[in-house]
Amino acid sequence: MTSSGLEGIIAGSSSISQVDPKGDKLIYRGYDVRELAEKCSYEETAHLILMGSLPNAGQLADFSSQLTAAREIPKEMNALFSEMDTRASVMDRLRTAVSCLGLFDPDNGNDSHDANMRKAVRLIAQMPALIAHCYYLPGRESVPKQNPKFSYAKNFLYMLTGQEKDDYSVQVFDASLTLYAEHGFNASTFAARVTIATQSDMYSAVTSAIGTLKGSLHGGANEKAMEMLLEVGTPEKAESWIRAALREKKKIMGFGHRVYKIQDSRAPILKKMLLEFAQKKRDLQWVQISESIERVMKEEKKLFPNVDFPCAVLYYELGLAIALYTPIFAAARMAGWCAHAIEQLDNNRLIRPECEYTGPTNLAYVPIEKR
Ligand SMILES: CC(C)(COP(=O)(O)OP(=O)(O)OC[C@H]1O[C@@H](n2cnc3c(N)ncnc32)[C@H](O)[C@@H]1OP(=O)(O)O)[C@@H](O)C(=O)NCCC(=O)NCCS
Structure with a gap:
């Protein structure tokens, strides 16, 4: 199997x-x-x-x-x-x-x-x-x-x-490091x-x-998620942008997970920190864009944000260059x-799975001059 x-x-x-x-x-x-x-x-x-x-x-x-x-x-x-x-x-x-x-x-x-x-x-x-x-x-x-x-x-x-x-920025960044530190x-x-x-x-x-x-299917998703939000640009454009992307069968970075089927437990923690942070800065633009995308993703695909989606926005709010997120x-x-x-x-043993061969068998060797 x-x-x-x-x-x-x-x-x-x-x-x-x-x-x-x-x-x-x-x-x-x-x-x-x-x-x-x-x-x-x-x-x-x-x-x-x-x-x-x-x-x-x-x-x-x-x-x-x-x-x-x-x-x-x-x-x-x-x-x-x-x-x-x-x-x-x-x-x-x-x-x-x-x-x-x-x-x-x-x-x-x-x-x-x-x-x-x-x-x-x-x-x-x-x-x-x-x-x-x-x-x-x-x-x-x-x-x-x-x-x-x-x-x-x-x-x-x-x-x-x-x-x-400031101390609050350091605290939030510190927490993000803990949330990224380990994952089976x-x-x-x-x-x-x-x-x-x-x-x-x-x-x-x-x-x-x-x-x-x-x-980008793994850690690279955080950079791609923020690039996507920048492309969306404003909260007013978010819903139509994401619906069009889904019609075009695009993968939306920062959503879905191989193991988690209902939610990624790290995402709500980061989302809460992001909201507090954005409220303190009195700049809710990126939070609003994220919320619209999240709502449509839930409605259309039943997919939830993973750790990389709120973390990307949090790092943006912290003034970090996107190339540094991953x-x-x-x-x-x-x-x-x-x-x-x-x-x-x-407690080591070599990790060496097998694969199911799907190619041809029993081919007769043909000398090079006859191929
Ligand atoms: C994380 C991920 C790779 C898990 O992949 P997976 O378990 O192999 O799931 P699949 O890619 O086979 O997706 C299953 C279905 O959900 C859809 N899907 C999964 N994640 C999606 C996403 N982010 N955007 C749009 N559709 C998605 C797939 O298109 C597929 O639909 P289909 O059955 O109609 O073809 C996948 O959800 C993904 O690519 N997410 C975006 C990248 C990302 O955020 N990675 C960080 C993970 S922490």
């Missing part, structure tokens, strides 16, 4: 997160993500996902200082950044940069559990600087200097905008597990994951990817 796109197939077990198909609950290591998004910093969430438990105050201070101490990327990376073709997307550059970063990891060649944990901390810590270096144009724009006094989210936002954002056997995490299961290495696993996340997703998901790679390797 084949399953198109492996739909409905249980491809392994994991104790990292549970995705409830009804969308009622997403659980990280036993905790409801709604509560984590409201109460935890990204540092706490990353500790939970990676180490398996919520940190106490001392453990959090220790983990946060490890992350802060590991933030700077090796100087050797500068040569790569200065040579990168700026026509490539930030995700293309990031995929290459993460792969290159592995060359300079002090634990390169050591694939033990402890070494992989240290690599995970460095990878999570260095994503904001990597993304900033991939985003700003080499030689023409300077990359903001990291501030060791800032939390992970505050420093990340600062690196990407060059502005010290999604395509990019599965790619990471397949890679490391061959006894490859952590950097190869996360490089596979970044390449997989980039596609890279931010990658930074947040780094905690999940690393935890899965380590979990896979701790």
